[in-house]
Amino acid sequence: MSPVSKGVVVMRADARRNYENLVAQASIAFAESGVDASLDEIARRAGVASGTLYRHFPSRLELIEAVLAEQIAGLVDLGRDLLTADDPFHALSTWLRAAITHGLTYRGLSAAMLNSALDREADLVSTWHTEMFNAGAALLARARQSGAVTPDADDADILRMIGAIAWAAQDSPDSAAQADRLLALLLRGLHQP
Incomplete structure (x- = not known):
């Protein structure tokens, strides 16, 4: 569910791309390794810093x-x-x-x-x-x-x-x-x- 559909905030285009890429990479990582997949690895695969992941998703x-x-x-x-x-x-x-x-x-x-x-x-x-x-x-x-x-x-x-x-x-x-x-x-x- 995107932040827009949650009614949180409308995102800048680059933030939206990061969000969508993080979700896509997490989907792959979770399918491969389960819910304990490395969040740092998900961020790396998405091409963003871990801090970007945690700004979008404060928790696993x-x-x-x-x-x-x-x-x-x-x-x-x-x-x-x-x-x-x-x-x-x-x-x-x-x-x-x-x-x-x-x-x-x-x-x-x-x-x-x-x-x-x-x-x-x-x-x-x-x-x-x-x-x-x-x-x-x-x-x-x-x-x-x-x-x-x-x-x-x-x-x-x-x-x-x-x-x-x-x-x-x-x-x-x-x-x-x-x-x-x-x-x-x-x-x-x-x-x-």
Whole structure:
């Protein structure tokens, strides 16, 4: 979530570039090394001094929030875009796969945010959950209305299964392949040819 959307301050162009580059580099570093990735290394990769990183993100948690906000916004936008796809079942499958990939890639970030929600920003996590749920539910409703999925497919159940797939696959030696196999089983159960 950019500082502008938080209502903080409109940033100069160079500050905005630094902010966006820091979030992009943090996203890569967190995906590679988890939430304990070196903040100094993230600043170095972004081509800025550590002080610049800390001016934008006074704590590791604030940087994690920014990365997750960007990733979740991307998934929500993908869901909106897929609502106009020709094939509702393929659209649903595409979004579910993206949600699982997000869960696998950023599981440490999500856990850090959920743990911090006990202390602060519970509304932020709740908002993200609602946005994700609404994106997935809209795609499922469209697929259900088209007759592509079983009529008794429940929004909450399907999204819980997606979370469960990401959780179950995370410790597999080939987590992406394991997640694909589990998602294929789910989709076969949902599909109404």
